[in-house]
Amino acid sequence: MxxxxxFGRAISFTAALTACLALSACGSTVDAADAEKQATEKIPELAGSEMAIDSVACPEDVEYAVGETFDCDYVVEDGSKGVVTFEIENEDKYSLAIATNAxxxxxxxxxxxxxxxxxxxxxxxxxxxxxxxxxxxxxxxxxxxxxxxxxxxxxxxxxxx
Known part of the structure; x- marks a missing residue:
């Protein structure tokens, strides 16, 4: 078999979604709390489902540099896990794509x-x-x-x- x-609506491994994220500090590092909040809101939208995200953990020390990427781990209510990848596109935004699904x-x-x-x-x-x-x-x-x-x-x- x-x-x-x-993947389209139900599951999306690399569904590119540009999420304009306000950077609270346009300084040297990405705001991890903001990335976690955006991931929590956008993962169910990208997957086209009502799944509940239990937690998202993003690194605190990501240098804000155009072209760089960083991963955040997430856990769904059923206990399964996935990884969200953000890419820093320019000085005003980074994009969100689901790198792996739970x-x-x-x-x-x-x-x-x-x-x-x-x-x-x-x-x-x-x-x-x-x-x-x-x-x-x-x-x-x-x-x-x-x-x-x-x-x-x-x-x-x-x-x-």
Whole structure:
């Protein structure tokens, strides 16, 4: 079984969204609290879902330099984890893109796409080569290997035990 997904509304690995973020201090470092607030608000919007974000943690010591990127870790209410990447575009804004999705989001997507699956659990965080274990409606189990694609989606290849 192979699944190919290009994420749009439901899941978005690299959905580029320019978020004009007011920098409280246009000085030498990015305002981590502001980035965390923006990520908390924008992640559900990018994913096109009502998911609740439990927490976001951004580094405190990111140099404000055009072209630099920084990652913030997030945890969804279901306990799954993801990473948000910000890129500093110019002196007035940085952009937000979801770099990896929380494993719970990927599992939900796979369950919705394949009605024969009864359950799917993926390791955190989702990376190229991540594995998801599954059980189908007949009780047979196996493993799906996730391959991230250049277009911001993923492919999964399943192998039964």
């Amino acid at each position: 192979t699944t190919r997904a290009t 494993s719970g989001q990927v599992a939900d997507y796979l369950l919705n796409e394949d009605e024969a699956l009864a359950s799917v659990e993926c390791e955190d965080p989702i990376e190229d080569g991540s594995e998801c274990s599954f059980e189908d409606e007949e009780g047979d189990t196996g493993t799906m290997t996730i391959t991230l694609t250049d277009d911001g989606g993923f492919e999964s290849a399943a192998e039964y035990d």
